Amino acid sequence: MKKFLPLMTLILITFITFNANADVRLPSILSDNMILQQNANVKLWGWADKGEEITIRASWLKTAIITKANQDGKWLVQLKTLKAGGNYNIIIKGKNEILLKNILFGEVWFCSGQSNMEYTINMLGGWQHYQMDLKDLQQHDYHTVRLCQIEKDISEFPKEDCKSRWMNADSAHLSNFSAVAWFYGRELSKRLNVPIALISSNWGGTPAEAWTEKTFLQHDADLACFLTKENSADSPNKCSSLYNAMVNPLINYAIKGVIWYQGEANIYEAELYHKLFTAMIKSWRKAWDTGDFPFYYVQIAPYAYSGSMNASAYLREAQLKTLDVNNTGMAVTMDIGDVANIHPTNKPEVGRRLSLWALNKTYKLADVKDYSGPVYKTMKKEGSSIRLYFDNADAGLMMKDEHSTAFTIAGEDMVFYTADVNADHSTLLVSAKNITNPVAVRYAFTDTSRGTLFNKTGLPASSFRTDNQIFSTRKSFIKLVNDTINASTFAIITGNNSNTKIHYTLDGSNPTINSPLYKERIAVKSTMCIKARIFSGNIPSVNFEEACFTMHKVWNKKINYITNYSDKYKGGINALTDGIKGSESFMDGRWQGFLGDDVIAAIDMGAQMPIDKINVSFLQDIKSWIFAPLYVDIYISDDNSNFKLFATQYNDVDLKKEGAFIKVFTVNMQHSNARYLKIMAKNIGICPDWHPGKDNKAWVFIDEIEVD
Secondary structure, three states, X not given: OHHHHHHXXXXXXXXHHHHHOOOOEOOXXXXXXXXXEOOOEEEEEEEOOOOOEEEEEEOOOOOOEXXXXXXXXXXXXXXXXXXXXXXXXXXXXXXXXXXXXXXXXXXXXXXXXXXXXHOEOOOOOOHHHOHHXXXXXXXXXXXXXXXXXXXXXXXXXOOOOOOEEEEEOOHHHHOOXXXXXXXXXXXXXXXXXXXXXXXXXXXOOOOHHHHOOOHHHHOOOOHHHHHHOOOOOOOOOOOOHHHHHHOHHHOOOOOOEEEEEOOHHHHHHHHHHHHHHHHHHHHHHHHHOOOOOOEEEEOOOOOOOOOEXXXXXXXXXXXXXXXXXXXXXXXXOOOOOEOOEOOOOOHHHHHHHHHHHHHHHHOOOOOOOOOOOOXXXXXXXXXXXXXEEEEOOOOOEEEOOOOOOOEEEEOOOOOEEEOEEEXXXXXXXXXXXXXXOOOEEEEOOOOOOOOOEEEOOOOEOOOEEOOOOOOOOOOOEEEEEEEOOOOEEEEEEEOOOOOOEEXXXXXXXXXXXXXXXXXXXXXXXXXEEEEEEEEEXXXXXXXXXXXXXXXXXXXXXXXXXXXXXXXXXXXXXXXXXXXXXXXXXXXXXXXXXXXXXXXXXXXXXXXXXXXXXXXXXXXXXXXXXXXXXXXXXXXXXXXXXXXXXXXXXXXXXXXXXXXXXXXXXXXXXXXXEEEEEEEEEOOOOEOOOOOOOOOOEOEEEEEEEEEO
């Protein structure tokens, strides 16, 4: 034993010496090829040994800056940058030396949000769908536009660093970079003729509360409800999880402003979204501590949300109201959406409309006079008509759809009817034959209404309403819970709070205030359909949840997944046997998604039993890259080891068939007997050549496996 003591001591000494001489380290955002905000006090920061002296030499400064790492091994300095230009270098020296090369000064924009900000050229179909934009890229010099991609990450606590990389704006890198961010930056580059930095930090399907610093939620009685939402610890939807991991590490990096595209994930909290979104903006501005920097955002486009009764119209209203926050601007997309595709493809126009706000408001370009469509201001009753007045309509108003005005009007009963509209330069006169005493007008106030109102410069108006009728968009959630002790199953309905109640029905009708009040879990003993709705006082939510339970032989049996489903579309525990079928919306939380992989799953039925028929449900929604499988194999086994292929059911639906629909594969089992089942659904793997997602992985979405 004594022979080993010197060696162990040497290892310990070496370990201590290694730690005591840790290299100076920088956050990943500070690297070669970065762009620093021009004419600004920018920060450089990092880590070193406690008390270590750090010397910073910037090629544009005459003297070096010297600092020391504090008690926690952190250091930070501020440098004054010059007007736009470059090429500059920075040398950072402590016990080691770091050289940062090819640095430019320019305009730095932080680009964030959910999937419509995340979607890349490749995800939208590739350059073949953007030929004019590719030609523009090839004909113009964009070498001073640089891209920085922040890797996806979540954290319960604020992080100090993240993974990122700076790239040139060439077709290869842009293929997998935020399309909206690029088209925005392209417009700025053309008009400002300075280097442009685009920092892309986004995550599809995520709500605003995940991007908000937690104290802004904790200290507000209304927003605190988001802290109690059910999300797993590893969910990107959890409050502050994305702020902590994908925003906080960057708050020392000087920016000019923010562009943001999000809202689809919050349509069921529309009544709180204005307050939530405002809190998020304020939390970012407080974190960066550089004043009320520009914050320009995109209003969500029309889309046919499942289970929604115009909730997204109220979300758009909340976004419109957020213009009351200082130094904000909103790009309207009422006319360039796609009600069948939550990811509309006209991203160049989205980027252009965002840029109009920046070029007018931030950069004060005299020739960019029009940056917004008409914004509803006030109304005035004129006999049996209502006259509407607008801001940003001095040049006049115009209606573009001769078949539909998208306007409705109501009398005192607040029942809305299709309206006639006459434009009188900058005002509109709205009426309907059966309304003699009008009190309110609404424009494009549904989930799917397409914009018809524009100003003479061609920019669309936001949807709006003149009334202030109280509403709720809160959505209930129905889930199955197994009581293993009592060998029973119950339906539990959640989503309400101390100020709301849930009413439900079991006969397929929509719940009213007179429907049974949900007080406790509902016993599930047979096939049934439950509809649930949240009521705030006597005000029903515009949304309701419906779940139809189907009892079958593998109901709530355990699934063994041989291939894993995506973390993004989990569908819940035992989603394939819980008796609840997914809707035609891939976002309803019922489906399990497999990206590029086949679905292979086995079920233990608990005992050998006769099987007559198996139904397996799949979703097809090709605009969302979701295809029905090419075929489904059914295997049976008595020992869970030796599986025998019983049948193969081929897909008889055209993979080019558009729209969202459910394809059920049915296999007649001819009174077979088995204990174990295995299902294999063949993914097409890669989106076909004719598809916008060509060369990218395709999705298979599976839900209920029914066995009779």
